[in-house]
Amino acid sequence: MSMLEVRDLGVAFGAVQPLSDVSFSVGKGETLGLVGESGSGKSLTAMSVMGLLPLIGGRITAGAVEFDGQDLTKLPEKAYRKLRGGRIGLITQNPMTSLDPLQKIGPQVDAVAVLHLRMTRAEARARTVEILGTLRIPEPALICERYPHQMSGGMKQRIVIAMALAANPAVLIADEPTTALDVTVQAQIIRLLDDLVKSRDLALVLITHDMSVVAQVCDKVVVMYAGRAVERGSVEAIFERPRHPYTQALIGCIPRGLEGTERLTGIEGTVPTVMNYPSGCPFHPRCPRAEPICAREVPAFSTGGDSAAACHFAEVGHAKPA
Amino acid sequence: MKTSSMTARTLDAFARMSIGRAFASGIGMVAGGFLVLLVLVAIFAPWIAPFDYAAQNLMNANAPPGWPHLLGTDEFGRDVLSRVIFGARTSLSVSATAIAISMAAGMTLGAAAGYFGGFFERAVMTVVDLTWSFPDILIALIFVAIIGPGLTSTTFAIAIAYLAQFTRLTRAQIVRLKRETFIEATINLGAKPSHILLRHLMPNAIAPVIVVGMLAIGDGIVLEATLGFFGLGAQPPTPSWGAMMSSGTAQLFLSPWVIIFPGVAVAVTVIAVNLFGDELIRALDIRDRLRGS
Numbered sequence: 357m358s359m360l361e362v363r364d365l366g367v368a369f370g371a372v373q374p375l376s377d378v379s380f381s382v383g384k385g386e387t388l389g390l391v392g393e394s395g396s397g398k399s400l401t402a403m404s405v406m407g408l409l410p411l412i413g414g415r416i417t418a419g420a421v422e423f424d425g426q427d428l429t430k431l432p433e434k435a436y437r438k439l440r441g442g443r444i445g446l447i448t449q450n451p452m453t454s455l456d457p458l459q460k461i462g463p464q465v466d467a468v469a470v471l472h473l474r475m476t477r478a479e480a481r482a483r484t485v486e487i488l489g490t491l492r493i494p495e496p497a498l499i500c501e502r503y504p505h506q507m508s509g510g511m512k513q514r515i516v517i518a519m520a521l522a523a524n525p526a527v528l529i530a531d532e533p534t535t536a537l538d539v540t541v542q543a544q545i546i547r548l549l550d551d552l553v554k555s556r557d558l559a560l561v562l563i564t565h566d567m568s569v570v571a572q573v574c575d576k577v578v579v580m581y582a583g584r585a586v587e588r589g590s591v592e593a594i595f596e597r598p599r600h601p602y603t604q605a606l607i608g609c610i611p612r613g614l615e616g617t618e619r620l621t622g623i624e625g626t627v628p629t630v631m632n633y634p635s636g637c638p639f640h641p642r643c644p645r646a647e648p649i650c651a652r653e654v655p656a657f658s659t660g661g662d663s664a665a666a667c668h669f670a671e672v673g674h675a676k677p678a
Numbered sequence: 679m680k681t682s683s684m685t686a687r688t689l690d691a692f693a694r695m696s697i698g699r700a701f702a703s704g705i706g707m708v709a710g711g712f713l714v715l716l717v718l719v720a721i722f723a724p725w726i727a728p729f730d731y732a733a734q735n736l737m738n739a740n741a742p743p744g745w746p747h748l749l750g751t752d753e754f755g756r757d758v759l760s761r762v763i764f765g766a767r768t769s770l771s772v773s774a775t776a777i778a779i780s781m782a783a784g785m786t787l788g789a790a791a792g793y794f795g796g797f798f799e800r801a802v803m804t805v806v807d808l809t810w811s812f813p814d815i816l817i818a819l820i821f822v823a824i825i826g827p828g829l830t831s832t833t834f835a836i837a838i839a840y841l842a843q844f845t846r847l848t849r850a851q852i853v854r855l856k857r858e859t860f861i862e863a864t865i866n867l868g869a870k871p872s873h874i875l876l877r878h879l880m881p882n883a884i885a886p887v888i889v890v891g892m893l894a895i896g897d898g899i900v901l902e903a904t905l906g907f908f909g910l911g912a913q914p915p916t917p918s919w920g921a922m923m924s925s926g927t928a929q930l931f932l933s934p935w936v937i938i939f940p941g942v943a944v945a946v947t948v949i950a951v952n953l954f955g956d957e958l959i960r961a962l963d964i965r966d967r968l969r970g971s
Contacts, residue, residue, distance in 0.1 A: 406866060441867030448866065453859035458881050467877075468867050519867060 358383045359424055359559040360405065360444075360527045366418030367404055374630040375400050376418070378585045380578045382527070382559040387550070389574035389591070390563045391606065395627045397583040398563045399449075402531045405561075406446055407436040423527065442472035445520030447530040451513035451537070455504040462500025465519050472523035480522075487518045491548060510541035514548070521552070528552070529561045534569070546573060567610050571595055579603045582628050582638035589663020599665035602639045637668065645669055699961035706957035709950040716947060720766040729757035731764040732915040740933040750935040752925065758936060761917040762943050768918040769947070772829055772911070773898030776836035781891045783837070784844025789883070791845070792852030793875055803849070810842035814901055815908070822910050832911040836898045847890055847968075851883035886964050889955060896951030903944050919944050 358381040367375035375397045382388040390398050403409055405421055407428060421428040423444065428436070440446070448454050456464060465487070466480040475483065481500065488496035491514045504512060513533060520528060530549060534542035550573040553560045562574060570577055570591065577594045579587040579602060587600040598604045605623045625642040628634055634641050640650035649668055657664040664670075700706045719726055728746065735755035743750040749758040787806065791799040809817070818835035825831055855861060856879070864874055899919075905911040906920025914921070919940040926937030959968065 408862075408865065411865070437868045437870065439868070440865070441869070446863075446866040448859060448863055450859055454863040456860050456864070456878050456882070459878075467869075467873075471868060471873075516863070519863075523868075 358422075360561070361422040362401070362405065362419070363422070364419035365401065365404060365416065365421065367400060367409060367414055368417045369412075369414045372630050373417070373583070374414075375404070375583045378419075378578075378580065378583075380561075380576070380585070380588060382561055382576070384526070384557045384559055385553060386576065387553050387560040387562055387574045389570035389577045390561060390580060391565060391567060391570055391577060392580035393565060393623075393627045395582075395629065396580040398565075398580055399531055400583075401580070402446065402529050402561070402563060405529060406440055406444065407431065407433075438472070441468055441520070441525070442523045443525050444527045444529065445523075445525040447513075447516055447520050447528065447533045449532045449535055451516045451533075452509055454516050455512060457504055459503075460500065461502050461504065461507075461515055465500075465515065465522055468519050468522035483522065484518070487521055488514070491518055491521075493518075509537050510544065513537060513541075513545055517545075517548070517552075521556075524556075525558070527559045527561070529563070531563045532565070533562075534564075534566075542569075549573070567606050571610075579606065582633055583630070584638055584666065586639065586667070587663060587665040588657075589661075593662035597661070597663070599660065599663060599670045600639075600667045601643045601645050603665070637666070700954065700957040702961070703957055705953050706961075709953035709957065712946070712950045713954060716766055716950075717770065719763055720770045723763050723767050727757075727760035727763045729760045731756065731760045731917050733757075740929060740936075742933070743935055749939050750933065752922070752933070752936045753929055758922075758939055761922055762919070762939050765917040765919045765922060765940060765943065766947075768829070768912050768916060769899050769902055769944070770895075772833050772902045772918075773836065773895050776833045776902075777840060777891055777894050777898050779833070780837040780840040780894070781844050781887065784841050785848045785880075785884075785887060787841075788845040788848025788850075789852050789875060789880060792849040793856065793871070793879065799849070802845070806842045806845045809838050814839040815904070818905050818910055827910050827913060829912055829916075832902055832905050835905065836901050839901060840894050840898070843890060843894065844887060848883060848887055851886060852879050855879050855882050885962050886968050889958050889962060889964065890968070892958060893952060893955040896948040896955070899944060899947055899951070903940075 361381040363379050365375060365378040366373065378397070378401055380388055380390070390401065392398055400414075403412070404416060405428070409415055416429050423439065428439070431439075455461070462481060462484060465484040466477060469475045469480040469483050470477065484500060485496045488499060493499055493511065493514050499507075499511075504515075507515070517533070528549075533549065534545050537545060546569055549560060549562070552558055562569070564570060574591045577589060577591050578585050579594070579600065581602050587594065587598070587603045594603060595607060598607055608621050609623065611620055623642060628638065628641070634651070636649075636651045636653050637643070637655050640646040643650065647668070653668070655666045655668045655670075657666050658670045660670070701710045728748070733756060735751070737755065738747075738751055739753050739755040741747055741751040741755070747757050747759065749762065751757055752761070787802050791802040814835065817838050818831060821831040821835050861874060861878060864878055902911055902918065903920030903923070906918040907924040909921070909924065912918035912921050922940040923937050926933075926940070929936060
């Protein structure tokens with residue numbers, strides 16, 4: 357059963373439409389990977405789900421965001437506040453600046469349980485210590501008395517995760533939780549999130565641009581490009597038989613370890629900005645397979661097996677990427 | 679043994695606090711020490727002053743500094759030293775009260791304007807800027823016209839004169855902090871606006887406001903003296919440094935001590951406040967946050 361379902365989501369800022377036709381769903385104990393280059397609308401999708409668009413002047417123009425069967429797009433701010441941090445947790449990109457520099461760790465984490473679970477300060481602290489323990493933070497009681505500047509990036513990210521988990525949410529959205537961390541810590545954090553999904557039956561939306569992370573922990577994948585979902589499916593289907601040229605290119609970008617002398621590949625060109633989204637298929641200017649129809653018509657999703665791709669040539673299939 | 683180690687620990691904790699660090703340098707220690715002394719003098723004035731500040735002795739008017747009147751006497755034969763000591767009370771309490779009112783109002787207005795933005799922000803800032811465009815003396819005169827001369831008028835005049843400064847500074851801090859990731863993170867955790875404003879924004883915004891408040895107390899003392907000089911502030915026989923200098927001008931060449939000592943008191947106090955304020959800015963490491971507000 358899906359905990360969070362986004363259907364044909366469209367977002368606009370005034371006349372600009374940076375997001376359209378984004379759909380996905382996550383169920384309990386499932387991890388969904390939301391992938392794409394920077395500027396493809398991943399974070400904007402997360403903000404839409406959290407109901408934070410009014411804050412930056414945007415609004416949802418189409419589609420629905422359903423949490424546990426409840427449509428969130430028409431939810432009043434006050435009710436939304438109960439969901440945020442309470443039922444839906446968000447882990448932001450930069451743990452270095454996500455904590456109040458003037459407050460000790462303990463009170464910051466406590467505040468979440470006090471707010472959402474109506475706990476007393478003492479109960480909240482006991483819970484904080486317990487959660488910090490499960491996140492494998494050494495000496496959690498001692499850490500509670502520390503200030504954010506006394507801790508490393510990996511530790512801070514764990515604290516941020518602890519805050520997101522403090523009220524026992526059903527859905528967790530992790531917006532590039534490891535970008536600001538160094539590589540060894542990245543692996544630890546990803547493994548931690550994966551364990552949490554399994555042990556707590558969480559629904560996790562993992563926003564990342566790292567395809568190897570997706571391959572390791574995700575069950576389902578949605579590939580985004582220029583504010584649109586271009587391919588979605590099970591992780592096996594996406595990796596074994598990517599049907600959209602953009603997905604193929606992304607997978608082609610994963611460095612293959614021991615093969616040594618092979619040059620790293622990239623995707624030519626850049627993601628278009630909101631102001632100059634191309635007509636038709638947004639990927640056609642960079643697509644090796646593009647034909648005149650691609651510039652004219654937005655391709656519809658065509659389903660095949662365990663995945664669906666928005667490409668005019670999805671059925672035909674493509675040559676394997678170099 | 680136990681008490682001494684406790685005292686040592688208290689001192690140690692104080693030294694680690696930012697205000698404690700301001701005392702650490704030579705200038706900070708001298709200026710801060712002087713201010714602490716001045717506050718003590720103001721509080722314990724009745725016990726320190728050698729004479730009654732209002733007791734007249736016309737037989738001994740305009741006596742030069744000497745014994746028993748260390749700083750001489752004024753045109754009514756009142757002891758200048760006692761009047762300077764009691765004048766510290768007036769100056770400090772009027773200035774500190776006025777700045778406290780100004781800070782409280784300015785921080786509330788500035789925080790609300792910065793946080794909520796929009797029309798409310800523009801309305802608040804327009805009104806506040808308007809108060810800034812009037813000269814301080816004019817505002818004081820308006821109050822004197824409404825509620826008559828006296829310390830209440832002076833206090834409100836000083837409070838309004840500095841309102842704009844605190845409002846603008848607080849607003850600038852809040853606007854800057856509002857965009858910080860940890861505020862966004864707090865919103866993501868479902869915090870109410872009141873919680874965000876009081877628990878996260880204000881504590882992070884307060885340091886520069888405190889320093890500006892500290893420096894404003896010095897300016898407040900000068901403004902109080904100015905208003906007193908024009909007879910708009912403390913009414914006789916209440917001693918005020920400004921009023922003393924004003925009455926001293928009549929005997930400037932006959933008995934210069936009547937005007938010199940209160941003048942020195944104003945000058946030294948304001949210099950001490952400014953030097954200590956500078957040390958505080960350094961100790962809190964907020965020099966660049968004070969710019970551009």
